[in-house]
Amino acid sequence: MMKKLFKVALTLVLAFSLAACSSPKTTGYKAGTYTAEATGMNGPVKVEVTVTTDAIEKVVVTEHSETPSISDLAISDMPVRIVDAQGLGVDTVSGATITSKAILEAVGVAMKDAGADVEALKKVTSKVQEKEEDKEYTADVVVIGAGGAGLAAAVTANQEGASVIVIEKMPKVGGNTILAGGALNAVDEGSETAIANKDSVELHYTQTYEGGDKQGDQELVRTLVTNAWDGVEWLQSLGMEFKEGTFTVLGGMWPRAHKPVEPVGTGFFNAYQNYIDSNENIDLYLEVTAKEFIVEDGKVVGVIAEGKTGNKITLHANNGVVLATGGFGQNVEMRQEYNTLWANLDESIKSTNHAGATGDGIIMAEAVGAELVQMGNIQLLPMGDPETGSLSGNIEMGVENRIFVNDEGNRFVDEGARRDVMTTALFEQPNSHMWVILDSHDYPTGDEVNNFNESINQLVKDGRAFKGDTLEELAEQIGVDPANLVKAVEGFNTHVADKSADEFGRTLYQDPIDQGPYYAGARIPTVHHTMGGVKINTDAQVISTTGDIIPGLYAAGEVTGGIHGANRLGGNALTDTVVFGRIAGASAAQAK
Structure with a gap:
């Protein structure tokens, strides 16, 4: 069996057999x-x-x-x-x-x-490889998807003694998790950090449930928050490191997010890779696309998939199949079909998601009778790159120290509010465009990196962020009214000093914006997370439209629905992948 097919960091390499099928005149180059x-x-x-x-x-x-x-x-x-x-x-x-x-x-x-x-x-293309022979494999547990939830499930199932095969349609692992800022919400009750922040698992539960307009399944929400810290300790046991303390991530509502030492989501996958490289009976196949479930006597017993050359790959699961294929943020047709919250989610609205987030697993699950829940709950956030829609280039380091201003230089929303509240307000601004404004409290030297491993100095050099020694100079660079920008910052600083709620209801503060140089970064609304999906129970078993468990089928991560409700708290997605990924892996491994 093919073994250890991936390296997450600089060692990730695939073999290609490409040949030109047409060529222009290839003589006369200047050597x-x-x-x-x-x-x-x-x-x-x-x-x-x-x-x-x-x-x-x-x-x-x-x-x-x-x-x-x-x-x-x-x-x-x-x-x-x-x-x-x-x-x-x-x-x-x-x-x-x-x-x-x-x-x-x-x-x-x-x-x-x-x-x-x-x-x-540019007209010279490469022909597709010849079709490989069909293949057939068997393992105790088959996992579809090598993102955060899929690999958490795979590692856990193997720890439970099961042999595991993971298939991933993309040429690399990671899914949306590897594109994330890395923030993971979890409360270590009794820790100095939780005590200092007046945080608790109960508060995490309340904010998650109420933050989703009480649409989330209460048992699933309770499972998420009560198992979050265990998930952090499990990741640490795999070698993953987190920075000291916690912070408030965008839309997280409270300083309970843990930040990995390694940038973006790479720490998760380096930890998973290290485990896979060190243990037997766990294998990964890249560029293998799941097509349909194999069902016998009402039980899911495997997967029919397709290799990158179009060959058929049959995977038999002795115990169970874990569906962890993510959401549908990059599937414009599905977004438009299910959208109930936004005026428009066509191709004009970019997405933070990776290219493979197209909802394939949801369609597969529906085909075997799975119930889909809350599919209209699609999250946008106001932090997209104006060119790509991605999170890259976001200059903020935490919620407390920055403000948002529109193209006129005026604040327009509580920057510590829910993500849907902030995004709705941004759509109402000129050009649906804003600037994140902060100062040198977050970037004392300019060489510090944001949550995406980008230094502010490099972002300024590349024209993706702007720098001014004074607020007036910064305003001139970004084309906003200097008087408005100064007034917005001064008003914010007044509330930082007395910790009082401002006219927008903001209450999250730390430092004033009063130390030059000052920085600005442009942002737009972008599709970020699809909260709807396959219905599961607290054992991550998939539930059918008749309310019954579908034997042999488990699901975890963004492919599922019913946890986050109408709005997902920032920092809860990675918690979701770890908590329910582990539950799905354990449940599948223990099934017979």
Whole structure:
């Protein structure tokens, strides 16, 4: 059986067999080595291209600031694809499209310098590999999806003594979890941090339930919050490290979020990888897409899947199947079909989600009779990158120290409110566009990095953030009225001083905005989380439309519905993946 098919960090590599199916005139290049750059997700991506008179000999990415684990596959494989194809019409790497396009653009600039017909090179594509033979595997537990919930389930099932196979349709692991800021809500009752913050599991429960307009299943909410700290300790037992203390993540309502030492979601996957590399009977297959469940006598006993070359892969599960395929934030048709909360969720509204968040697992589960709940509950947040919709480039370090202003320089909402409240207010602003404003309390030197491993100095250099020694100078750079911006900051500072609620009802404060240099970053509304999905019980068993348990089928993570209600608290999604991923893995492993 294929073993250990992935490396989460810089070692994630796949083998490709690509061949050009058409070619322009490939003679007449000016032999030599050429350098060029293009803008990626986090800044410039620089390449070095070596050509002979008739061939692209070598492509190397020499410098970049892309996020580890998210961009690794593009950095390693796009140069290989270009050289093998001898052209620029090759496919981008799914889940790392922006980085892939930056590499293609930079290589195109270099090839133009070498005298190539770049437009002709863009027409050179790669033919698909020949279809591989059909395959058949058996394990105690089959997990569909290698995001946060799927790998939590896989590791737990293996710890319970089960053999495990994980399949993932994308060419890399991670799902939405690896794109997240890493904040995980959990209350360690009795700790100095919880006592100082006057936090408790009960408060976490109340805020989660009421924050979702009391639409969440109370038993599921209770399961989430009471098992959250156990999940943190479990992650630590796998080698994952968290920074000291807690903070308030956007829309989290309380300072109970734990921040991993490693950036974005990479810490989770490095911990899972280390476990998988060190243990037997747990295998992962990438670029394998689940198509349908195998059902015998009413019980789910396996999965029919398709390999990347179109071959059939049959997976038998002795004990059970865990569905962990995520939500449908990137499926515009499904968003529009189920949306009940927003005026419009068509392609004009970008998403923070990875490319594979298309709702496949929800459709599969519905086909075997699973009940879908609260599908209209789709979360937007006001923190999308104006170009991509992603969370990348968000300059905030925590809720307490920053404000939002519109294009006129005026505040317009409680910046510590629920995500739906903030997003609704943002849609009402000119251009549905805002600026995050903060100062050097969060960035004393400028070399500090945000939750996505980007330094403010680099963001300013790349034109993705702005810096001014005074508020007036900052206002001029971002095109807002200086008097309005100064008034907004002064009003905020007044309430920081006396900790009183302001005109928007804001009560979360820490430091005033009074230490230059000052910073601003642009943000727009973006689709972030689909709270609806497959109905489960507290054992993560999938429930049918008749109210019965579907034997052999379990689910965890964003593919499920009924936990978060109409609005998900910031920091609860990663908690969800760990808590219910572990429950699903254990339940499937123990089933017979």
